Amino acid sequence: MTKEHMLLSSVQNERVKLWASLLEKKHRDRQGLFIIEGIHLLKEAIASGAEIEAIVYDADKGLPKEISEVQDKVASFTEWYKATRNVMAKCTGTDSAPPIFAVLGKLKADEEKLYNPNGLVVVLDGVRDPGNVGTIIRSADAVGADAIILGKGCVDLYNPKTVRSTMGSLFHLPIIEGELKAYIDQAKQRGIQMVGTSLQATHNCYEYSWKQGSWLVMGSEGDGLSAEVEALVNQTVIIPMKGQSESLNVAMATTVLLYEAMRQREFS
Template sequence: MNVNYDPLISSVQNDKVKQWASLLDKKYRDRTGQFLIEGVHLVLEALKGSVGVMAIIYDAERGIPAELATVREERQAAGTNDAEWVQASRAVMAKCTGTDTPPPVFAVVTKLSADTKTLFTGNCLVVVLDGVRDPGNAGTIIRSADAVGADAVILGKGSVDLYNPKTVRSTMGSLFHLPIIEADLLALLPQAKAHGIKLIGTSLQAQHTCYGYDWTQPTWLLMGSESEGLSRDVREQVDESVIIPMVGQAESLNVAMAATVLLYESLRQREYNNL
């Protein structure tokens, strides 16, 4: 494999560079159906999955990271290396990633697609975000959902854009491992109820702790915004609210920590209750 054959782009005024950099803006992500991922780990995760990787751009001074070079050779041998590989100057890398210290590689990827029918099947566990606006919190919840084997994550209106670069980074690749759907909750929640799925929220006024709820039944876990919790319309759909007990002096847990506690209680009941 001779990477010298990869085209080199050094000018930030190049049309391709302008197109890539535009994907830092949600408007252009929505218009093109593409988004950016940064760093070796995320690019590797995308290449391992069924994601459409359109182009892989790496720092010409550093060369292709060793892990990616190996995967590239394997994909070439298998005839599946359909992504465009491009060398770029440090200035181009910085412009397209919006960071002071640009990563060694980034990629242009097509937006994910997921079938909403999977949300209602079997003994499902789905995490629903209602107005969660912080990219770090949303990304952490997606990672936790992935870690416990949840079936999907739903981002309701008012939540952070899944394809915001900060959100993408904070998922650490978990967005490629489970269905993540952006949807109107007021349309989806009644459908869940019609399928016999319990809608569970959290409340400081709840009468039962999260350890008393039966997480082995089909459940959608509803988590609200960092400052206001669940919106009124969504709260009215909740079948039961639980509270996470706290015996120390902390006033509360942030939404990502709370979701993680609840998801791991679900995992304990579903997989480890008889140990």
């Protein structure tokens, strides 16, 4: 290690109070910052070239070996600190604090990737569960989708639970938060299909041609799509079910549809 890292031992420290405030959305929005926890997420952030303001590790455990090995890839403006266990817990809102966390600037998404004429984009309308949104981001990443749009009523991308459940995939593809109608209108003008799910659909998801530019539009677990967004969908499909289950949760349903899209595009 080139130089001694400053020790943060008080939860009353101004920096610590700022970082702890990032557990709330209003402070994340105000500061344009969010927190990631753990070695895996930090390695993904470093590899992606994300803007890392500060890296803070447990003073008792020392800097994890996996991070010291990639230390030279971290930007020169990033500040490094070690901290006591109570400071680590305060900033991450967890009882069992991670060995390391980092403070990042919110990610800048490339909106041009949205309008790839043969693209595959996931659009979420009012999906509030952070675990489901994180899982959908991982699935979209896994199949090589072009982007994700989170509309009104969705959980905040930078909610700590959402961030954790993406397992680093939030660094791998553009994720845009915004008003769905404006994005969907623009995509439809370019001939991109809006595909939703419906129990009344006449086609199942294996009959639809996913080879064309398609945006998969998924609604919340309880309410489905809002009336405004549903009116913008021009194709609906149903996921066939052979057993007695009534439905799949939104993350599982989205994953099934994304993998069928990948199967058609890559393996047929």
